[in-house]
Amino acid sequence: MTKVxxxxxxxxxxxxxxxxxxxxxxxxxxxxxxxxxxxMTSSVLMxxxxxxxxxxxxxxxxxxxxxxxxxACGSGGAAxxxxxxxxKSGLVDVVAVGGVEKLxxxxxxxxxxxxxxxxxxxxxxxxxxxxxxxNAMIARLYMDTxxxxxxxxxxxxxxxxxxxxxxxxxxxxxxxxxETILNSSVIADPLHLYDCAxxxxxxxxxxxxxGEEKAREINRALGREVLVEIAGIGYATxxxxxxxxxxxxxxxxxxxxxxxxxxxxxxAEKSIDYVEVHDAFHITGYLALEAMGFAGxxxxxxxxxxxxxxxxxxxxxxxxxxxxxxxxxxxxTGIYQLAEAVMQIRGDFPGYKASSPEVAATHNVGGVATxxxxxxxxxxx
Amino acid sequence: MTKVxxxxxxxxxxxxxxxxxxxxxxxxxxxxxxxxxxxMTSSVLMxxxxxxxxxxxxxxxxxxxxxxxxxACGSGGAAxxxxxxxxKSGLVDVVAVGGVEKLxxxxxxxxxxxxxxxxxxxxxxxxxxxxxxxNAMIARLYMDTxxxxxxxxxxxxxxxxxxxxxxxxxxxxxxxxxETILNSSVIADPLHLYDCAxxxxxxxxxxxxxGEEKAREINRALGREVLVEIAGIGYATxxxxxxxxxxxxxxxxxxxxxxxxxxxxxxAEKSIDYVEVHDAFHITGYLALEAMGFAGxxxxxxxxxxxxxxxxxxxxxxxxxxxxxxxxxxxxTGIYQLAEAVMQIRGDFPGYKASSPEVAATHNVGGVATxxxxxxxxxxx
Numbered sequence: 126m127t128k129v130x131x132x133x134x135x136x137x138x139x140x141x142x143x144x145x146x147x148x149x150x151x152x153x154x155x156x157x158x159x160x161x162x163x164x165m166t167s168s169v170l171m172x173x174x175x176x177x178x179x180x181x182x183x184x185x186x187x188x189x190x191x192x193x194x195x196x197a198c199g200s201g202g203a204a205x206x207x208x209x210x211x212x213k214s215g216l217v218d219v220v221a222v223g224g225v226e227k228l229x230x231x232x233x234x235x236x237x238x239x240x241x242x243x244x245x246x247x248x249x250x251x252x253x254x255x256x257x258x259x260n261a262m263i264a265r266l267y268m269d270t271x272x273x274x275x276x277x278x279x280x281x282x283x284x285x286x287x288x289x290x291x292x293x294x295x296x297x298x299x300x301x302x303x304e305t306i307l308n309s310s311v312i313a314d315p316l317h318l319y320d321c322a323x324x325x326x327x328x329x330x331x332x333x334x335x336g337e338e339k340a341r342e343i344n345r346a347l348g349r350e351v352l353v354e355i356a357g358i359g360y361a362t363x364x365x366x367x368x369x370x371x372x373x374x375x376x377x378x379x380x381x382x383x384x385x386x387x388x389x390x391x392x393a394e395k396s397i398d399y400v401e402v403h404d405a406f407h408i409t410g411y412l413a414l415e416a417m418g419f420a421g422x423x424x425x426x427x428x429x430x431x432x433x434x435x436x437x438x439x440x441x442x443x444x445x446x447x448x449x450x451x452x453x454x455x456x457x458t459g460i461y462q463l464a465e466a467v468m469q470i471r472g473d474f475p476g477y478k479a480s481s482p483e484v485a486a487t488h489n490v491g492g493v494a495t496x497x498x499x500x501x502x503x504x505x506x
Numbered sequence: 507m508t509k510v511x512x513x514x515x516x517x518x519x520x521x522x523x524x525x526x527x528x529x530x531x532x533x534x535x536x537x538x539x540x541x542x543x544x545x546m547t548s549s550v551l552m553x554x555x556x557x558x559x560x561x562x563x564x565x566x567x568x569x570x571x572x573x574x575x576x577x578a579c580g581s582g583g584a585a586x587x588x589x590x591x592x593x594k595s596g597l598v599d600v601v602a603v604g605g606v607e608k609l610x611x612x613x614x615x616x617x618x619x620x621x622x623x624x625x626x627x628x629x630x631x632x633x634x635x636x637x638x639x640x641n642a643m644i645a646r647l648y649m650d651t652x653x654x655x656x657x658x659x660x661x662x663x664x665x666x667x668x669x670x671x672x673x674x675x676x677x678x679x680x681x682x683x684x685e686t687i688l689n690s691s692v693i694a695d696p697l698h699l700y701d702c703a704x705x706x707x708x709x710x711x712x713x714x715x716x717g718e719e720k721a722r723e724i725n726r727a728l729g730r731e732v733l734v735e736i737a738g739i740g741y742a743t744x745x746x747x748x749x750x751x752x753x754x755x756x757x758x759x760x761x762x763x764x765x766x767x768x769x770x771x772x773x774a775e776k777s778i779d780y781v782e783v784h785d786a787f788h789i790t791g792y793l794a795l796e797a798m799g800f801a802g803x804x805x806x807x808x809x810x811x812x813x814x815x816x817x818x819x820x821x822x823x824x825x826x827x828x829x830x831x832x833x834x835x836x837x838x839t840g841i842y843q844l845a846e847a848v849m850q851i852r853g854d855f856p857g858y859k860a861s862s863p864e865v866a867a868t869h870n871v872g873g874v875a876t877x878x879x880x881x882x883x884x885x886x887x
């Protein structure tokens with residue numbers, strides 16, 4: 126991973142190459158045979174298509190199969206899914222799955238517009254919907270339905286900022302207070318600034334290797350003991366426009382994707398020790414916990430406020446600081462989550478440490494849960 | 507496929523659904539379990555991301571895994587590659603691979619700009635390079651190196667227009683003359699209007715099925731005898747900016763991709779009876795024939811003018827009319843080629859018919875051969 130932040134002095138290709146070199150080093154120098162890149166906004170904010178070949182070439186991998194995958198903010202998770210299938214199919218033995226986003230070089234209005242393109246251009250964007258606006262409507266409905274106040278929900282960003290304060294890769298590595306959160310400026314009522322993930326640049330890459338033997342060989346050479354297996358992966362979609370949804374308070378695509386991933390891994394949600402969930406807004410994080418089976422409908426904020434999902438609980442959630450405070454370089458986020466969960470299992474995450482998880486999951490979402498990609502990772506020693 | 511053309515009355519989602527329904531009917535009503543969509547310009551020209559979920563939902567497939575793949579004009583081929591790996595890996599048994607592009611609703615200057623984003627934004631686009639301009643430089647170098655005149659190269663579009671006149675899906679289904687081609691207006695010297703593929707809208711979808719038995723079952727139910735197998739697929743990339751290339755007159759990515767595809771299929775180029783090559787410009791078509799091993803360096807226009815690659819020769823080339831005259835709805839083109847080659851093998855292509863090919867190939871390119879994807883298709887009766 127690169128640190129998430131504002132990098133006026135680093136282009137997307139430079140950020141990506143930095144992450145790719147980190148990943149290749151982490152894999153003992155193993156050279157990727159293919160590259161799948163998650164990215165949402167390069168066409169609009171960078172005027173750049175052909176992105177995957179550009180990044181492969183700049184990273185010294187000219188010639189390999191490379192393509193970009195777009196699933197809005199879930200582009201990183203979608204790249205993981207596509208890359209996983211490339212190695213599982215045997216088309217290649219080693220694939221780099223990555224994501225990169227450069228959001229801070231344009232004026233904020235243009236970035237806001239680019240992100241709003243996750244919505245339906247004809248039925249939502251055309252009428253002025255912003256991405257925060259759509260999520261705000263869901264937050265309002267959730268609060269009204271289950272009787273929560275803004276303060277009740279504010280414990281999510283509070284804890285994310287605390288976790289991020291230990292994470293050297295985080296965009297907002299500083300603790301905050303309930304007062305600061307509640308008094309921050311309105312973005313789209315009831316969402317205030319501190320309820321939303323920041324806009325940031327970043328890149329992350331993971332190297333997937335086909336076959337346990339090859340992976341063990343790399344570990345032996347590096348003197349590393351823990352091996353992490355992708356035990357399951359689930360992917361599901363929903364309508365883009367919210368007007369077509371059956372129930373705005375359920376992340377249906379996340380329900381389906383997580384059940385698929387659990388089934389493929391042969392586990393139930395009870396077996397999951399650690400999770401990185403997609404909290405573009407606090408409401409997204411709460412709904413994710415409910416969709417993944419860790420809380421009943423309408424219960425996540427109550428449980429969270431009571432101290433659940435913290436260190437020592439099961440699952441432990443978002444010790445990276447989440448999208449909220451680690452940051453959300455859109456198309457890279459799914460790969461940040463993967464890297465963080467893998468490091469938590471290996472015990473070498475350089476921030477707030479989980480309690481030796483055996484099984485971890487990542488949950489990446491595109492749009493307002495239009496896309497959901499859930500992976501289950503398992504420790505294999 | 508849909509017909510390629512200008513469809514002011516049909517949105518991208520409508521075009522795509524039409525193609526998807528055609529494909530599902532062609533597969534005996536089999537429901538896709540996943541969707542991979544090739545598209546280049548939706549972010550810029552339609553202000554639409556989340557494209558794959560949108561198309562899945564609109565086509566009645568809400569919920570299935572769906573993502574967009576971008577590899578410039580090779581996006582369709584890249585979608586084929588990604589979709590092929592999804593079924594080969596066993597993640598799904600039936601996948602819809604498709605492409606859609608809607609290029610004609612904007613002013614031409616904006617479309618030209620969107621297509622130029624296939625070039626390097628920092629090293630080429632920024633300095634005013636257009637996609638036709640970059641290809642024109644290659645055409646000029648090729649003519650100077652091998653001593654060809656504009657007329658020598660004009661036999662490509664001449665024949666493409668003739669073939670397209672029989673193709674009900676073609677954008678330009680009319681014959682033309684050498685005089686018309688040579689006297690058409692300059693686009694980027696030495697490329698004139700008739701040397702270039704037109705700008706058009708269109709969508710194409712193919713259904714890939716895992717396992718011969720399942721495919722035979724569908725054929726039996728439809729009373730269809732011929733089965734088409736994807737016997738090989740090759741994918742390679744090159745630098746985006748032309749300044750970094752080793753040799754502008756060789757499509758290195760196409761050389762690598764075709765050799766990979768031949769090797770996977772266990773064939774040599776001599777075994778290929780029919781090919782659809784990517785002729786965004788006539789020069790692209792000639793270079794493709796050389797890269798795929800069907801002509802020596804600098805020889806393709808000479809052989810072509812002598813009548814090679816026409817009916818009865820081996821391989822027969824671009825009986826669809828090619829990008830030049832069937833049209834080039836960018837991200838869909840690779841899937842048009844696939845559908846055309848499959849129908850030529852099955853004997854039910856509704857246009858100019860190939861001579862009962864057993865083995866066919868498709869060649870799809872993104873950028874100035876920045877991406878190349880080659881498939882080998884084999885008849886299995």
